[in-house]
Amino acid sequence: MKIVYVQTNPVFGEKKQNFNQVESMLQGVSADLIVLPELFATGYTFTSKEEAFALGEDHKGETIAFLTQMAQKTGATFVAGWIENENDCCYNAAAVVNADGFIDSYRKLNLFNRETLWFSPGNKPLKTYTISGVEVGVMICFDWYFPEITRKLTQMGASVIAHPSNLVLPNCPDAMVTRCLENRIFAITANRIGNEKRGEDDFTFIGKSQITAPGGAILSNRYRICTTQTFLF
Ligand code: ACM
Numbered sequence: 001m002k003i004v005y006v007q008t009n010p011v012f013g014e015k016k017q018n019f020n021q022v023e024s025m026l027q028g029v030s031a032d033l034i035v036l037p038e039l040f041a042t043g044y045t046f047t048s049k050e051e052a053f054a055l056g057e058d059h060k061g062e063t064i065a066f067l068t069q070m071a072q073k074t075g076a077t078f079v080a081g082w083i084e085n086e087n088d089c090c091y092n093a094a095a096v097v098n099a100d101g102f103i104d105s106y107r108k109l110n111l112f113n114r115e116t117l118w119f120s121p122g123n124k125p126l127k128t129y130t131i132s133g134v135e136v137g138v139m140i141c142f143d144w145y146f147p148e149i150t151r152k153l154t155q156m157g158a159s160v161i162a163h164p165s166n167l168v169l170p171n172c173p174d175a176m177v178t179r180c181l182e183n184r185i186f187a188i189t190a191n192r193i194g195n196e197k198r199g200e201d202d203f204t205f206i207g208k209s210q211i212t213a214p215g216g217a218i219l220s221n222r223y224r225i226c227t228t229q230t231f232l233f
Contacts, residue, residue, distance in 0.1 A: 032075075032131060219233075
């Protein structure tokens with residue numbers, strides 16, 4: 001399986017600019033699975049539910065249309081973080097999208113810090129997706145903090161976890177070694193870089209996107225730059 005992660009530096013609220021960044025970083029890339037960061041199109045640091053909701057979309061919106069287009073160009077299935085609106089709720093979600101369009105979404109179960117003020121907790125069951133013959137599970141960022149999600153996805157048959165992230169705590173890259181070792185799985189943690197100072201929050205995102213192997217080996221370097229990394233396993 002050929003997998004790619006893209007580590008970006010999104011500008012808050014500037015979806016078109018953030019789409020353009022991803023598109024240019026994927027120029028000439030083909031893969032089976034491409035993982036983008038959590039909330040890659042919008043940025044992370046909201047100040048109200050109204051603000052998050054206004055940047056959210058359903059699966060007929062421009063973010064899923066962009067991902068579908070990129071799936072057609074690259075041949076890949078994407079797992080990418082986005083705000084999913086449904087009724088009057090918004091979810092911190094990861095869309096699974098291929099060249100035919102939207103397949104499904106995972107809605108983050110373990111919301112971090114003030115995310116609980118704007119996002120509703122995930123209300124969909126965990127699932128795995130067959131991508132190029134491989135069972136792939138999805139979790140989002142702070143889900144790393146709890147062993148249950150990787151364990152449950154492994155028990156459901158996943159051998160790869162796609163993990164869109166906006167990491168601010170330093171521990172996740174090390175914790176993913178344990179998560180992968182205890183479950184004998186691969187994980188692709190796609191993080192972002194940059195800083196967002198909005199409202200009461202001032203976040204610096206740590207980069208260090210990481211491919212972690214079942215034995216705990218880290219197959220990628222711990223960069224803090226915008227980068228597109230490709231791996232075969
Ligand atoms: C996080 O869950 N984005 C820290």
